[in-house]
Amino acid sequence: MSNNMQSLKITGKRLEVEIAYPGTFYSGSRFDWTGFITKVTLDGKHSFCAPESPIPGEGSGGFGFCNEFGIHTPIGYDEAIPGEKFHKLGTGLLTRPDESNYFFFDKYEVAPFPVTIESASDHVIFELESLECKGYAVRMIKEVSVDQNKMIIKYNLKNVGSKPIQTEEYCHNFISIDNNPTGPDYVLRFPYSAEAEETPDVLDVSGNEIRWNKQPNNDFYIVPGGLKPVENHFWELLHEPSGVGVREISTFPIQKVAVWGKGHVISPEVFININIEPGKTQSWERVYEFFTK
Template sequence: MSNTENTHINLESNRLSIQIAHPGSVYNGSRFDWTGFITKIVLDNKYSFCVPESEIPGQGSGGFGLCNEFGISTPIGYDEIKPQEKFPKLGTGLLTRPDESDYFFFDKYEVDPFPVRISKDFDTVVFNVEPVDCNGYAVKMTKTISVKDNVLTIDYRLENVGSKPIKTEEYCHNFFSVNNNRIGSGYVLKFPYDVNPKETPDVMTIKGNEIRWNSVPKEDFYCQTEGFKAVQQHYWELLYEPERTGIREYSEFEISKVAVWGTTHVVSPEVFINVDIAPGATQEWRRKYEFFTF
């Protein structure tokens, strides 16, 4: 068995080839969800989309391709505990609070990972994250990833089996480029509404519903966008015009925030959902990614 087979789960359709890292094998940090950590997406054996957060080993927080995060700004139970006590990070495990400082998603925390059961067939994999009670917080999470034709679907189901309500947020950090082409004038990011950013990075030109890049960025860029609340079905699409290839993400949930992050080699549209689950209740949502040529 190859090293890739030891560390990854492969899904195939007639057009897509997907690799998903086994929980803890490629990424074992305290920021991202360990389940559904997608490191490779190839369309028609020709177009690749997943890139690392940083091209310099050891820099960044270890993101790669499609990796989601819970609680970037609302850590569950963090303010209730003392240093050296634990708090839950959904999809990851029980994290240890090191000191009296505020939670910061980019910091590295000691992780006691949640137990995960995995079932798979040719085009679908299911991650069942078992609940572990932590100060009254406990969530059973099921994440189902499937491929069909040129579409990748991620379904989330969270059941609150604890005694306290779960209030946090989730988004997917989409570390994308097309065939490793640098971010620059060949890319355009489109939304179904005028973007209306709070601030526009110098490297961007924004007109109506489109974001373009004036040149290859020399450093990280970030902006939040407005206008999405008027949209019934939210989506964004990233096009690389020189190779006439694109990605479209449909968000089948109520949007709470939209942001765009990127740097020299990657752009990441980020669509947020508020997670609010009373004890005994369940919350479900779906993300669909379409990879295409035009």
């Protein structure tokens, strides 16, 4: 494990993963500062991480594998008056600027959560001491580890406040396999029908597969309509000419699945509901398998 105060590096037999040191590469108000994964390399040659936007300063600063809490349900926002703070799990206490509704893309003033880091050659553990605000407080332990061709992200949240915690979490997977542009060379698969109520023109959906008929000029977004409970939910993105791919396996109950992207990036997103009574704990994990066929 290397730590130059900019990045943390963990390695396994087939994977090398770089994780940004909290508040360095990313210090915005949207994404979780811990476990912000900026580089994944398989077998020393295949890469997977892409920026949210190739244009510097555009977008909200997303990169690689980074998660977000409360994109729709920010904790305590409605209780805060302008000038007061509210919770953004994994990030810190944000300041509500005015009477407008919360919008994840807006930039808010951040008072970051204190974080301690424990690291070894194959894993990093982040522990966030939550700052109490209006009765809300969460202690989060997050571990990123590697094993063979797998990257595992484990979450453990304990409600140490006096009010219930109700929000959602997902990982915004900004993926480009070996920097290949989005287009007909890719296929994205689910364990159920991917057909949706609304399908962007750039997509061809058939059964459980999503394909691209050309490189998109604009953002695309689709919510696969066939989501149903499966014991080990997964999505799999494959670059067919090279046979290089990645799949995310989820063993927790899925709230929603969506796919966002642009001409350079594909982002399958799996959402989980978070509902924790005071004194209780909620835990889950995301397993990513990187492979060659």
